[in-house]
Amino acid sequence: MTLTALSRRYRLTVLGMNSGTSADGVDLSVLRFTTNPSGPAIRFVAGHMVRYPKALRTAVLSAASMASADIGSILHLDNALGQFYGRTAEALMLKLRRQGIAIDAVASHGQTVRHLPRKISFAGYRVNGTMQLGSLDCIAVATGLPVVGDFRQADIALGHEGAPITVAAMAKLFGHPQESRVIVNIGGMANFFYFPSDRSGLDVQAADTGPGNVLCDLLASRLFGKSYDSRGHFAMRGAVSERLLSILLSHGFFGGRRMSTGREEFGPALIADIVKIGRRLRLAKYDLMATAAELTVARIYTRLKPIVQRDRRVDKLYLTGGGVHNAYFKRRLAELFPGLSIESISSLGIDPGLVEASSYAAMGYACLRSEPLQTRFVPGQKQRMLPVLGKIVQPPTRMA
Numbered sequence: 034m035t036l037t038a039l040s041r042r043y044r045l046t047v048l049g050m051n052s053g054t055s056a057d058g059v060d061l062s063v064l065r066f067t068t069n070p071s072g073p074a075i076r077f078v079a080g081h082m083v084r085y086p087k088a089l090r091t092a093v094l095s096a097a098s099m100a101s102a103d104i105g106s107i108l109h110l111d112n113a114l115g116q117f118y119g120r121t122a123e124a125l126m127l128k129l130r131r132q133g134i135a136i137d138a139v140a141s142h143g144q145t146v147r148h149l150p151r152k153i154s155f156a157g158y159r160v161n162g163t164m165q166l167g168s169l170d171c172i173a174v175a176t177g178l179p180v181v182g183d184f185r186q187a188d189i190a191l192g193h194e195g196a197p198i199t200v201a202a203m204a205k206l207f208g209h210p211q212e213s214r215v216i217v218n219i220g221g222m223a224n225f226f227y228f229p230s231d232r233s234g235l236d237v238q239a240a241d242t243g244p245g246n247v248l249c250d251l252l253a254s255r256l257f258g259k260s261y262d263s264r265g266h267f268a269m270r271g272a273v274s275e276r277l278l279s280i281l282l283s284h285g286f287f288g289g290r291r292m293s294t295g296r297e298e299f300g301p302a303l304i305a306d307i308v309k310i311g312r313r314l315r316l317a318k319y320d321l322m323a324t325a326a327e328l329t330v331a332r333i334y335t336r337l338k339p340i341v342q343r344d345r346r347v348d349k350l351y352l353t354g355g356g357v358h359n360a361y362f363k364r365r366l367a368e369l370f371p372g373l374s375i376e377s378i379s380s381l382g383i384d385p386g387l388v389e390a391s392s393y394a395a396m397g398y399a400c401l402r403s404e405p406l407q408t409r410f411v412p413g414q415k416q417r418m419l420p421v422l423g424k425i426v427q428p429p430t431r432m433a
Contacts, residue, residue: 035179035427036401036425043067043068044066044067045066045137045138045398046063046064046065046066046136046137047063047066047137047140047394047395047397047398048062048063048126048136048394049064049139049142049390049391049395049397050118050121050122050140050142050390051142051393052093052142052143052145052167053220053221053354054220054221054247054296055220055221055246056090056093056097056221057084057090057355058083058085059083059085059117059121060080060387060390061080061083061121061387062390062391063077063078063079063080063125064391064394064395064398066395066398072205073205075206075395077382077383078129079125079129080387080391081125081387082386082387083121086117089113092106092110093144093146096110096146097145097147097296097300102146107146110166111166112168112171114143114144114166114167115168115169115171115172116171116175117167118143118167118171118172118175119171119172119174119176120175122139122141122172122176126176137178138178138180138181138397138398139173139179139181140182140394140397140400140423141172141181142165142182142389142390142393143165143167143183144165144167145163145164145295146164146165146166147162148195148196148293148295148296149297150291161189161194161195162195163185163186163189163194163196165183167182169181169182169183169426170426173426174428177428178428179425179428180426180428181396181397181401181425181426182423182424182426183424184396184423185198185422186424187420187421188408188422190420191408191420194292196241196292197224197226197239197240197241199389199393199396200237200239200407200408200410201406201407201408202392202395202396202399202406203216203228203239204226204237205395206383206388206391206392206395207226207228207351207378207381208228209230210230210231211231211232212346213229213230213233213235213344213346214226214227214347214349215228215337215341215350215351216350216351216352216353216388217333217350217351217352217353217366218245218352218353218354218356218388218389219245219246219329219333219355219362220354220356221244221245221246221296222243222244222245222247222294222295223241223243223244223245223329223354224239224240224241224242225238225239225242225333226239227347229344229346233346235343237410239292240336241292241293241294242332242333242335243286243287243294243299243328244294244299244325245354245356246261246262246329246354246356246359247296247299247300248303248307248328248329249262249265249268249325249326249329249359251300251301252304252308252321253267253322256321256322257318262326264358265326265358265359265361265362266360267318267319267322267323268319268322268325268326269361270319270322271317271318271321271323272323273320273323273324274311274320274321274324276314277310277311277314277316277321278324278327278331281324281325281328282328282332284298284303285298286298287332307321307324307325308321323361326359326361326365327365329362330361330362330365330366334366334369334370337350337370341370347373348373349373349374350370350374350375350376352366352375352376353377353386353388354385354386354389357378357385357386363375396422397423399421400423400425401425404421406420
């Protein structure tokens with residue numbers, strides 16, 4: 034379908050795709066948007082997660098973990114991911130067509146392999162950057178549909194960090210005029226979204242809190258030969274080392290004003306330090322797991338405590354991301370916030386594993402409608418320039 038045809042339709046069905054920091058695979062979420070005077074009505078249609086083939090995941094983790102990467106390998110990985118995303122999208126489209134459901138466009142975030150939010154001097158300029166791979170053109174060829182992607186670059190161009198980038202989309206999906214809602218996403222990194230009720234007079238807030246599952250995943254691999262800590266079982270068996278936790282909490286990200294982070298700061302290099310310190314302190318493997326998990330929870334608590342104290346309308350924490358299945362995270366958050374109910378975001382109508390993919394579907398829709406989105410949510414400040422997030426790649430045309 035052409036962009037001209039899309040612009041004339043009052044109803045669009047968009048397939049959102051996202052590959053998170055944990056690099057497990059790609060999440061797919063199909064949303065239907067129906068235009069009405071008060072804004073689009075949004076309905077979740079279908080979705081699921083497809084794991085990366087082993088060789089592809091190895092290549093992704095290698096590219097994301099290396100201090101520097103060969104340009105050729107990055108180019109090849111970009112196209113390989115694009116082909117994988119395209120085939121995965123095509124398979125879901127075929128399944129839905131059998132049910133009488135047609136996809137109109139694809140919105141793909143891609144796989145982050147570098148996130149460098151801190152500005153540095155480079156060739157006479159102050160610069161930062163972020164890189165997501167997964168060729169949009171390959172997806173367009175495979176699906177025959179317009180594809181929206183590269184969502185973060187417009188925010189970078191405005192001088193920001195390129196993250197958090199899904200706040201406006203999350204507000205469309207989960208904001209409520211009478212209820213104040215706090216959503217905690219525990220993926221590879223952990224972040225929160227605070228959407229106050231209309232009557233509160235308070236400002237939306239969102240930011241990364243620090244590592245989510247990433248340190249636990251890496252420790253599980255190094256210490257137990259497992260790709261992740263299933264349901265937090267390893268952490269639940271350990272005891273938190275206050276000494277190690279104190280050292281980890283001194284990390285520079287926690288004392289700064291940046292809103293986003295990634296594997297560059299919370300990745301293999303930090304794991305090596307944790308293991309080294311653990312040996313010096315004679316900590317058991319399970320204690321290292323518990324302490325890494327506690328770091329995630331401690332930072333979530335630190336960022337959310339002032340919000341919960343100020344806005345008494347907040348009575349729940351909605352969890353999303355892989356961390357929703359982690360018993361350690363859920364137990365500790367319940368202990369730290371005794372007055373709040375800890376719930377899966379599924380109670381709001383979307384599977385917790387598909388929230389980010391759903392957000393990119395909403396952002397893709399906004400881009401196709403040329404709708405600017407707010408990306409900075411700083412209390413007391415209004416954003417003077419609002420970007421239209423995303424770039425549009427059109428599919429090839431079949432000639433007679």
